[in-house]
Amino acid sequence: MDDIGMAIRQFILMDIAADLKVTQLEDDELLMESGIMDSLGVLKIMAFLDESWGIDLSSEQIKLENFRSINTIRALVEAKSKGASNL
Numbered sequence: 001m002d003d004i005g006m007a008i009r010q011f012i013l014m015d016i017a018a019d020l021k022v023t024q025l026e027d028d029e030l031l032m033e034s035g036i037m038d039s040l041g042v043l044k045i046m047a048f049l050d051e052s053w054g055i056d057l058s059s060e061q062i063k064l065e066n067f068r069s070i071n072t073i074r075a076l077v078e079a080k081s082k083g084a085s086n087l
Contacts, residue, residue, distance in 0.1 A: 002074070005074050008073050008077075012037065012045075013025065016036065016037055016041040026070075027069065028069050029069055031067065032064060037067070042067045049076075049077060053080075055076075055080045057076075
């Protein structure tokens with residue numbers, strides 16, 4: 001497991017799903033559909049990405065499909081990180 005995925009997983013477990021008593025998440029688990037995350041959780045994830053990696057999302061990137069799972073959130077972080085290094 002990579003550091004980005006681990007950090008995202010820990011944040012979701014500790015800050016978003018703490019009340020649900022969820023103890024583990026698969027990388028491809030659908031967060032919204034399973035009830036683990038709601039729209040407030042998406043906002044929290046966005047703040048976490050900005051705080052952790054300096055990722056500021058454009059309005060085009062704020063789509064629910066980018067926050068469906070740990071895998072999609074990781075892909076968003078990686079894409080934004082690569083884009084920043086090319087500037």
